[in-house]
Amino acid sequence: MNLGKRALILIFPVVLAGYLLAAVSVHVTQSRSIRALEHAKLSQRLEHAAAVFQNEIGRSKGFLNALLNGNSLRQYVSETDASYRANALGVRLQESVKSLLDDPTGYVSLALLSSELKSEYYFENSWDPFAEIDEAQLNLARRLIREDKLADWTYLYEAGQRPRIVYSFFLDPIAFTRPLPSKKSNALLVQVAIQPDRFLDMQQALKKEYGSDIVLQPWPQAITDDLSASVHLGPSLYATLTVSSEHFDALMARQKILLALGAVAMSLFSIWLIIMLIRRFITDPIATLDANVMAVMVGARDEIRDMEEKGEIGRLTENIRELHRQSVQSLKLVQRSSWTDTLTGISNRGHFNALAAGVVREAIAAGEKCSLLFIDIDNFKFVNDKHGHEIGDELLKTLAARIAERVDVITERRGQKPAILARLSGDEFAVLVRSRPGDGTVREISGAILSLFEDGFEVSDKRYPVTASIGAAICPDDATNLTELIANADAAMYQAKTSGKNRSARYSRALHDKRTRLRQIQDELRSLDPDEQFHLVYMPMVDTEGRVTGCEALLRWYSPVLGNVTPDEFVPIAESSGLFTKIDWWVINKAMSDCGQLKALFGPETVLAINISSAELHSKAIADHFADCLERHGLEARSIEIELTETFAVKFSDQLRRNIDALRQNGFRLSIDDFGAGYTSVQQIIEYTADTIKLDRALVSNLTASHSLPVLKALIALCHAKDVAVVGEGIDTPEKLSMLTAAGCDLFQGYLISKPLPIEDLAIWALTRTARYAHDEALDEQQSRQAIA
Known part of the structure; x- marks a missing residue:
């Protein structure tokens, strides 16, 4: 990163x-003024509306006065001939009314x-030629007749x-x-x-501008903190407009945006000006000095040029020139030690x-080969921590000296160029050998290095x-x-580690394909739709009488790209890459949706x-998701048993304990799966509460030997003592079932x-099993009758 950046x-x-x-300060100081200004503006708009309303009242009064002062109304009222009044004078009165309209x-x-309240005459200038006086106006007339007023105006505005x-x-x-009041x-x-x-x-217009309508009411609005105003329109009639807080917030938001944009614009301009000045007087001279130093470092020049700069940069140039002269003498020694x-x-x-x-480039250019051995010391951290860093160093x-000795002996005997031996980091070493293909050099060197660790390292x-794990890759x-x-030699080394350590492994196409498949599985897991590629199969559990008491939901994945992907492949990848939440939640919802069919079968x-x-047990949302799915599918919590692998107890955090307690309080059953696979101890049986313990199939295979029957009984008795049911997994022979x-x-x-089956096949299996049991019972009953006879 340069100085300018x-x-x-x-x-x-x-x-x-x-x-x-500064923008925030302006916003804070101006917000009250803007609110007061908006209130004044609102009041002014309402006053204007009130003036317009009063003008409309005057216009209606003017209409009436004009008619009273004209002859048309007088003639119509005075005429006794009803026919002439209705036809001739009525039309003339209509014309008089229309003549008074501007529009x-x-x-x-x-x-x-x-x-x-008899209608002597009614005319309405509208699109309805048969219009009649409506009920609201009649009600108004009825009220005025009862009152003492001889003249009045009213605003009718009912919905x-x-x-x-x-x-x-x-x-x-x-x-x-x-008339007189008495008349x-x-x-x-x-x-x-x-x-x-x-x-x-x-x-x-006010409603469109403020998002609120004018409210007409017989009293003024009480004083509140809201942005509102009221005006007097007439006796017992006030117009009130209350502006929603969202309108003022939007107004203030626009001000905030303008202030923020202004602040950013001014900042950019100020920064541009400052950067220009810094570049002119600081960074450019330093960049020139850096270029001079770089030219000396790459050998383009022997001395740093005088930049004729004054001040600190000039003194820095002279000091660097002097430092260069002093360092030239010791450069070779420093380079050698580096x-x-x-x-x-x-x-x-x-x-x-x-x-x-350089060796790799030469080998490729000459059409030759070279081999890299990547060596990692197994259990070195254990030795370093137990016996101290001095022993580790x-x-x-000692190891570096012995490897160098063995490798030199082999390359000299074979007449090859010396190998390159290096310590890459910590307990990792590398040996690059320029060997001919198929001459056995790599195999011999690997064997010689591994022989150093026979019965430990002395x-x-x-x-x-x-011990040592060695990975080899050929260029x-x-x-x-x-x-x-x-990278490939390192991958081969990890292959050697996973295969048991203290051995060597060659990078192969199979290893490459395995890494590629793992990467493809991870990519597919990120983008797949579970409903399209996942499906569940169910494996029934039976009691000692052969009755099905439950089914375990097992996930299966068929990918259009990868084909069938086993859980052993994708589950570790999903857990390590944080993708298992999507899978777990889909499995929970799908399994609960099938639970009703399972209950119908068994x-x-x-x-x-x-x-x-x-890993999902550490999520706070898992208990809520179980509860939501339970409610969605109308199930009881006691019908669901949550199987936890025994590894959950290795790091039993407080959050994990709270999640498990929440599941149990909601009524869910808990089961420890794969018990005895490598982590579980008797202490964990005693400490962690569960409804069921599922014995791992490997443990079942080991304990169902006849001489292990007492151990098996003791283990099951311990579980029963904790009021925990025991499930034996991997029952594939009658002997294991009997034991x-x-x-x-x-x-x-x-x-x-039964093997795991889709729910449709499971229904067929259940029917077949029921028919077989019915047939066996019938045979038993027939045999019993024959024995009695």
Whole structure:
């Protein structure tokens, strides 16, 4: 990373933090002002709406006054000829009403009502030529007739009706003036209704802008912390608009975004300016000095040029030039020591990489071969920890000397070029041999190195329990560059370790294919859809009388790419790569969905055993998932037995204990699977609570020998003493079944009873088994009758 990038990484966060802090300060100080401004704006908008509403009221009153002052209404009211009044004067009155409209399509209505609410005249300028006065306006007229008022206006705005301002006026039909209160019963009620279009448009605009509608109510709104305002529209009529908090939050969010963008923009500009100055006066001179030093290091020049810089950089240039002159004298000694491992005195990794890369290139260019042996000391950490680092260091030094001696003897005898021996790290060594194909050099060197560890490795007249695992790879058969050669030899070494240690292994196509398959399995597990490629099979468990008491769900995988993949292949990969949660959760849900069919086959008390990964036990969500699936499929917790591999108890953390306690409290049964496979002890039987112990098939095979019957009885008796049922796995012979039955085993599982079957085949197996038992019982009964006879 150059100085410019370092400066950017160091300065940019500081500058950005400063501008962001300033932006936050501005936001905090301005938020209240913005809120007050928004409140003032809202109040002003409502006041404007109120003014428009009052103007609409005045317009309705003006309509009525214009009609009262005109001749059309007077003639209509005064005319006694009903036919002439309805036809000629009614049409003239309509024309008078329309003439008062600014917009010919605007809504206005005129109603003349008697004191008995009889409609003397009604006209409505709308698309309905047969319109009649509606119930809301009649109710208004009925109320006004009961009251003492002779004139009034009302805003009708009920839901589902046309909002309108109705101006009402009681008219003496004879004097054509406002009647005396005592003559109100003989007066006509004149009602002019208009639709306040401008007010309604403003109401919709406010709703669109603020996301809230104007609320009309007979009282003003109480004072709250919300962004709201109320205005007086008329007697007992107030318009209130309360803005939702989301609107103000969105407004503030926009301000935050603008402030943040401004802070980032100013930061970028400031950083650009600072970087330009730093580059001009600091980094460029240092880069020039670095180029001069690099030219000297690669041999392009012998001396560092004078840069004619002043200040610190100039002094730094002179100091480096002097340091270069002083270091030239000791360069060869330093270089020689840098290629050597300080403990063993042989080449280190850096020297090995330099030498071996050249040998590999030469071998490929000449069409020859070379072989790499990757050596790892088994159990070295144990010796180092038990006997101390001094013994460990002495062991490594002695080993390096003995390997070098054996390898030199072999290469000299065969007339080959000296091998390259190096200590790569810790207890790992490498030997690169330039050998001819098939001459046995690699085999002989591997055997000579392994012979050093017969009966342990001797150091200072004392033997230590270490061995060696050796992996061999050949160039160019196995790799065409040093990196691949080391990686493949390392893989072969691990193959030797897994095969039992103290041996050698050659990198092969089979090993390559195995690594490739493992990688493919991991890739497929990441992308597969469990419903498409996974399926479950069920292996029944029977009691001593042969009744099926439960079934174990076992996962099977058929991949369109890989074909059948066994659980032994994909389960360890899924657990090590963190992919088993998806698998476990699918198995739990699928198995519980099949539980009803199992109960239908074998009875309502049938127990479904589900295996889960030991790694999954450390997840807090596993108990909740079991409970959710249980509720989803309508099952009882006692019908589900969760099988835990015995390795779960090796690291029994607090979270693991809480998860297991949660499962037991929910009513689930717990089972320890593969008991005796390598980790379980009697102490664990005593300490960890379980409903069932499943004896591993290997343990069953060992203990069902006749001389092991007492041990088997004691083990089962110990489990029974803890009130734990015992299941014998791997029952594939009648002898094992008889021996486990004699020892007191409760349940049995194995190929002698049934192999794992899909649920459809399991149904056929159950029917066949039922028919066979019925046939056997009939034969027994017939034989009994014959014996009695």
